[in-house]
Amino acid sequence: MAEEGEGRIVARFAxxxxxxxxxxxxxxxxxxxxxxxxxxxxxxxxxxALLARQTFCCEVCESRIAYVTSIKxxxxxxxxxx
Numbered sequence: 189m190a191e192e193g194e195g196r197i198v199a200r201f202a203x204x205x206x207x208x209x210x211x212x213x214x215x216x217x218x219x220x221x222x223x224x225x226x227x228x229x230x231x232x233x234x235x236x237a238l239l240a241r242q243t244f245c246c247e248v249c250e251s252r253i254a255y256v257t258s259i260k261x262x263x264x265x266x267x268x269x270x
Contacts, residue, residue, distance in 0.1 A: 195221075196221070196222040197219045197220060197221060197222070198220050198221070198222045198226050198228055199219075199220040199226065199227065199228040199229075199233075199261060200217060200218070200219050200220070200261070200262040200263075200264070201217070201218045201220070201230070201233060201259055201260065201261055201262060202215050202216075202217060202218075202259070202260045202262055203215065203216045203217075203218050203239075203242070203244075203256060203259055204256070204257045204258040204259070204260075205244050205254040205255065205256055205257060206254060206255055206257050207246040207248065207249060207251050207253070207254050208251065208253040208254055208255060209246065209249050209251035209253060210246060210248050210249040210251065212246060212247070212248040212249070213257065214246070214247055216244060217262070218233075218238075218239075218242065220233075220238065226238075227239075229261065230259050230260070230261055233259060234259070239256075
């Protein structure tokens with residue numbers, strides 16, 4: 189039997205980014221695991237170290253320099269729209 193919280197997702201976000209090199213936009217899904225102090229709102233995510241630790245890679249030019257343009261909390265099965 190799995191321990192409490194193990195493998196459980198407490199929040200899901202769509203992170204919309206814009207490449208600093210080629211200006212293309214894309215969206216990535218970020219699943220937040222059930223751990224102590226896990227962010228469950230956009231405000232908590234913005235203040236958390238979890239967002240700062242994320243790396244993004246442009247699908248067009250493969251640049252790793254991008255900036256976040258918006259963040260949306262998703263419902264469990266809601267699709268991401270770029």
